[in-house]
Amino acid sequence: MKLDAKIPEGPLAEKWTKHKFNLKLVNPANKRKYDIIVVGTGLAGASAAASLAELGYNVKAFTFHDSPRRAHSIAAQGGINAAKNYQNDGDSVYRLFYDTVKGGDYRAREGNVYRLAEVSVNIIDQCVAQGVPFAREYGGLLANRSFGGAQVSRTFYARGQTGQQLLLGAYSAMSRQVANGKIKLYTRTEMLDLVMVDGRARGIITRNLITGQIEKHSGHAVLLCTGGYGNVFYLSTNAMGCNVTAAWRAHKKGAFFGNPCFTQIHPTCIPVSGEYQSKLTLMSESLRNDGRVWVPKKAGDTRKPEDIPEAERDYFLERRYPSFGNLVPRDVASRNAKYVCDEGRGVGNTKMAVYLDFADAIKRDSEKVISAKYGNLFDMYEKITGENPYKTPMRIYPAVHYTMGGLWVDYNLMTTIPGCYALGEANFSDHGANRLGASALMQGLADGYFVIPYTIGDYLATLPAAKVDTTHAAFTEAEKAVIDSIKRLLSINGTKTVDQFHKELGKIMWDYCGMSRHAEGLKGAKAKIRALKEEFWQNVKVLGVNEELNQTLEKASRVADFIELGELMVEDALQRNESCGGHFREEFQTEDGEAKRDDANYAYVAAWEYKGYNQPEELHKEDLIFENVKLTQRSYK
Amino acid sequence: MKLTLKIWRQKHANDKGKLVDYNVDINPEMSFLEMLDDLNEKLAERGEEPIAFDHDCREGICGTCNLYINGRPHGPIRTTTCQLHMRHFHEGESIVIEPWRARSFPVVKDLIVDRSAFDRIVQAGGYISVNTGSAPDANEIPIPKQIADEAFNSAACIACGACVAACKNASAMLFVGAQISKFALVPQGKAEKKIRAEKMVAQMDAEGFGACTNTGACSAECPVEISMTNIARLNREYIGAKLTSDNV
Ligand SMILES: Cc1cc2nc3c(=O)[nH]c(=O)nc-3n(C[C@H](O)[C@H](O)[C@H](O)COP(=O)(O)OP(=O)(O)OC[C@H]3O[C@@H](n4cnc5c(N)ncnc54)[C@H](O)[C@@H]3O)c2cc1C
Numbered sequence: 001m002k003l004d005a006k007i008p009e010g011p012l013a014e015k016w017t018k019h020k021f022n023l024k025l026v027n028p029a030n031k032r033k034y035d036i037i038v039v040g041t042g043l044a045g046a047s048a049a050a051s052l053a054e055l056g057y058n059v060k061a062f063t064f065h066d067s068p069r070r071a072h073s074i075a076a077q078g079g080i081n082a083a084k085n086y087q088n089d090g091d092s093v094y095r096l097f098y099d100t101v102k103g104g105d106y107r108a109r110e111g112n113v114y115r116l117a118e119v120s121v122n123i124i125d126q127c128v129a130q131g132v133p134f135a136r137e138y139g140g141l142l143a144n145r146s147f148g149g150a151q152v153s154r155t156f157y158a159r160g161q162t163g164q165q166l167l168l169g170a171y172s173a174m175s176r177q178v179a180n181g182k183i184k185l186y187t188r189t190e191m192l193d194l195v196m197v198d199g200r201a202r203g204i205i206t207r208n209l210i211t212g213q214i215e216k217h218s219g220h221a222v223l224l225c226t227g228g229y230g231n232v233f234y235l236s237t238n239a240m241g242c243n244v245t246a247a248w249r250a251h252k253k254g255a256f257f258g259n260p261c262f263t264q265i266h267p268t269c270i271p272v273s274g275e276y277q278s279k280l281t282l283m284s285e286s287l288r289n290d291g292r293v294w295v296p297k298k299a300g301d302t303r304k305p306e307d308i309p310e311a312e313r314d315y316f317l318e319r320r321y322p323s324f325g326n327l328v329p330r331d332v333a334s335r336n337a338k339y340v341c342d343e344g345r346g347v348g349n350t351k352m353a354v355y356l357d358f359a360d361a362i363k364r365d366s367e368k369v370i371s372a373k374y375g376n377l378f379d380m381y382e383k384i385t386g387e388n389p390y391k392t393p394m395r396i397y398p399a400v401h402y403t404m405g406g407l408w409v410d411y412n413l414m415t416t417i418p419g420c421y422a423l424g425e426a427n428f429s430d431h432g433a434n435r436l437g438a439s440a441l442m443q444g445l446a447d448g449y450f451v452i453p454y455t456i457g458d459y460l461a462t463l464p465a466a467k468v469d470t471t472h473a474a475f476t477e478a479e480k481a482v483i484d485s486i487k488r489l490l491s492i493n494g495t496k497t498v499d500q501f502h503k504e505l506g507k508i509m510w511d512y513c514g515m516s517r518h519a520e521g522l523k524g525a526k527a528k529i530r531a532l533k534e535e536f537w538q539n540v541k542v543l544g545v546n547e548e549l550n551q552t553l554e555k556a557s558r559v560a561d562f563i564e565l566g567e568l569m570v571e572d573a574l575q576r577n578e579s580c581g582g583h584f585r586e587e588f589q590t591e592d593g594e595a596k597r598d599d600a601n602y603a604y605v606a607a608w609e610y611k612g613y614n615q616p617e618e619l620h621k622e623d624l625i626f627e628n629v630k631l632t633q634r635s636y637k
Numbered sequence: 638m639k640l641t642l643k644i645w646r647q648k649h650a651n652d653k654g655k656l657v658d659y660n661v662d663i664n665p666e667m668s669f670l671e672m673l674d675d676l677n678e679k680l681a682e683r684g685e686e687p688i689a690f691d692h693d694c695r696e697g698i699c700g701t702c703n704l705y706i707n708g709r710p711h712g713p714i715r716t717t718t719c720q721l722h723m724r725h726f727h728e729g730e731s732i733v734i735e736p737w738r739a740r741s742f743p744v745v746k747d748l749i750v751d752r753s754a755f756d757r758i759v760q761a762g763g764y765i766s767v768n769t770g771s772a773p774d775a776n777e778i779p780i781p782k783q784i785a786d787e788a789f790n791s792a793a794c795i796a797c798g799a800c801v802a803a804c805k806n807a808s809a810m811l812f813v814g815a816q817i818s819k820f821a822l823v824p825q826g827k828a829e830k831k832i833r834a835e836k837m838v839a840q841m842d843a844e845g846f847g848a849c850t851n852t853g854a855c856s857a858e859c860p861v862e863i864s865m866t867n868i869a870r871l872n873r874e875y876i877g878a879k880l881t882s883d884n885v
């Protein structure tokens with residue numbers, strides 16, 4: 001199969017406008033004849049469901065949460081980018097486009113990224129009209145701040161709770177359509193398979209998480225808006241329920257998986273404190289605007305931070321990157337923290353942490369000013385660690401945060417399965433090998449509010465309105481497969497818990513496919529994951545029955561998919577013999593330890609095709625063509 | 638740290654349910670939910686069914702976690718259950734863990750309840766009617782910072798339901814007040830002000846939530862400090878709407 005990204009011809013700035021004009025339309029009276037299945041109701045799913053329902057389509061929306069408002073999007077703290085240039089500081093659509101392509105280390109499509117930057121301005125308008133309470137200046141206009149790696153102030157925010165407010169906006173738009181009868185909402189319902197009829201996505205199989213009932217749903221198109229897969233690492237900043245199941249099951253039905261090894265490690269998280277730890281907490285990276293990152297110069301220094309004199313501290317980011325200092329992109333900041341800890345200069349009990357110090361900022365601006373900016377984050381830190389960051393520096397360490405990889409999609413957001421789309425973090429995204437701060441919220445909402453409402457019509461217009469009945473053999477077969485796999489999980493009755501498997505997988509992934517990777521380690525990891533998979537299917541212990549609320553069963557089926565995904569991530573990391581963005585291969589670095597890309601050989605999207613259980617997947621390459629941006633070595637010196 | 642946990646176990650909505658004792662020995666650095674994770678691992682190893690409880694972000698923002706701990710929603714300090722740490726308890730303590738108790742939040746299993754009534758209240762009118770694509774430029778609607786901040790304070794509600802659980806009448810006035818206030822305060826929300834108040838209150842009543850007697854337990858227990866002024870504003874909005882309209 002030949003990959004066709006369907007990027008429109010023509011000058012960059014005109015691609016999307018022209019494309020919108022060329023897309024086929026479904027006439028208003030016909031829209032109500034089409035049923036669209038939206039799986040996931042986070043930012044991407046809720047915005048898509050609301051917008052499509054407003055257009056007149058019948059939407060069925062599914063979430064495993066008890067309410068759309070609980071989606072993981074709610075946890076985003078820092079903000080959302082948009083090229084409004086309200087600050088008159090030189091921002092523009094082109095600059096946002098350029099920063100995103102560069103920040104992604106030149107592994108994203110120009111056409112997609114430009115469109116993202118272009119519609120970013122509409123997102124802010126839409127959200128404000130919905131009543132989203134963004135931060136404002138005294139004059140009543142919107143406030144902005146600069147955010148991780150950007151030299152202009154283009155980030156809109158709502159205290160440290162931007163994701164919450166944006167999600168509530170999309171949720172309210174969606175709720176309005178539920179009341180209108182245009183969206184039928186299924187909560188606590190998990191998608192477990194995609195149904196294919198004549199080579200097209202025509203429905204899904206779900207499990208009702210309260211009764212265990214397996215249900216069949218038919219539609220003309222299926223949108224997967226199911227978020228990222230950071231929890232493959234067990235410990236991450238993702239919510240506990242985040243998983244890859246929907247995307248993975250679609251992958252097994254023919255949707256290619258793009259750049260699975262591109263994961264983002266966020267530099268400012270509260271460090272791991274013990275074995276029992278269930279998740280990691282992110283401290284918004286806006287903190288790096290005022291906090292200074294340091295470790296003692298001497299390895300094994302056990303003095304309290306306040307007892308270490310200025311001259312014996314190493315502000316390693318400021319030292320190595322004088323022009324960006326503490327604001328270098330996430331991957332650079334994370335890797336450097338790892339290096340100093342590997343040198344034995346880490347701090348805290350576990351020695352796997354660095355300081356983020358606000359003493360200078362408090363001296364400069366007063367405690368009041370700092371508290372107005374970061375009060376809730378400081379409180380959260382104190383609640384978790386029992387330490388007061390106004391008095392003593394925070395301890396931070398990198399943690400898995402975001403997955404740039406995901407289902408491969410074309411310019412229309414369609415996967416390689418006709419009629420199956422992927423939006424938000426679930427697709428392989430516009431962020432290339434590294435995502436800039438405040439750009440995920442932007443992308444999720446761009447996909448849902450402003451891209452899919454146009455592109456889906458082009459597909460539906462060619463599709464007969466006739467519905468496929470759920471009595472069709474394809475539905476019965478998919479249903480049976482789901483029931484069989486649940487039965488199998490419940491019948492193993494082994495000795496090891498689901499969490500034990502998940503933890504083991506997470507450790508393998510973190511050690512060999514985390515912040516830095518090398519071929520030997522990856523090869524070893526491959527064998528380890530394969531063995532873990534064998535053991536899982538022989539020895540996992542899943543108690544209870546299907547016909548009830550069974551959280552262990554839910555988790556077991558997700559972990560089974562994570563294990564298979566882990567294998568593919570390692571494979572992907574192994575084939576990419578270069579370092580770029582979040583993918584750092586130790587064999588490929590410059591003399592001073594920076595990532596060394598290989599544009600001649602690796603300027604492509606790796607799209608993987610599933611070939612059957614335990615079969616090697618087939619790699620397809622989509623070459624990335626840069627007509628506007630010149631590829632340079634990223635430098636933040 | 639040794640503790641005795643008395644945990645509500647209930648197989649399904651129609652089961653009677655009872656408190657069951659569990660003795661645990663834990664690391665005091667754990668969070669409350671990590672303690673339950675740990676207990677669940679041990680139960681699973683012994684072949685006993687783990688305790689079902691709701692949680693997701695574990696950062697105090699999604700509003701999913703909801704345990705009634707020693708007679709207080711989210712336990713002894715003002716926070717969400719997921720942000721509660723075991724250092725707030727002492728050696729040998731006995732801790733009673735129950736689900737939210739309210740007629741409108743039926744128990745689903747063990748510690749999990751059904752809070753979909755909140756969604757239905759929002760569906761009744763908790764939105765501004767603006768279709769995608771029809772918004773004016775964001776800075777065409779200036780909003781004084783003070784008003785924007787106040788609206789934010791109401792919008793910060795995480796819909797955990799602690800207010801309902803804390804109230805002896807299981808009233809949802811604080812939740813509904815916060816939803817109404819965040820829109821009533823800003824210019825974009827003014828057009829639908831009246832009908833919103835009427836519809837949301839009607840739905841609240843239909844869901845069977847109790848009446849408000851202004852004792853303030855809801856706000857005192859709210860992990861994100863939604864204030865009583867939201868209830869006062871709701872009353873004002875509702876009475877104002879009822880006096881002048883015949884919508885509902
Ligand atoms: C702590 C944290 C802070 C962040 N801060 C920022 C920030 O400041 N700025 C920024 O731009 N980005 C930020 N991000 C990233 C951003 O929040 C996410 O990438 C984005 O919100 C993802 O949105 P989504 O709609 O794609 O997925 P999600 O919000 O994760 O939604 C997924 C949805 O899919 C549903 N679902 C999943 N699987 C199934 C299934 N099998 N069946 C049924 N339903 C399913 C879930 O129930 C949910 O409704 C942050 C991320 C984290 C972890």
Ligand code: FES
Pocket residue numbers: 691692693694695696697698699700701702717718719720
């Ligand atoms: S788990 Fe999200 S608020 Fe507690």
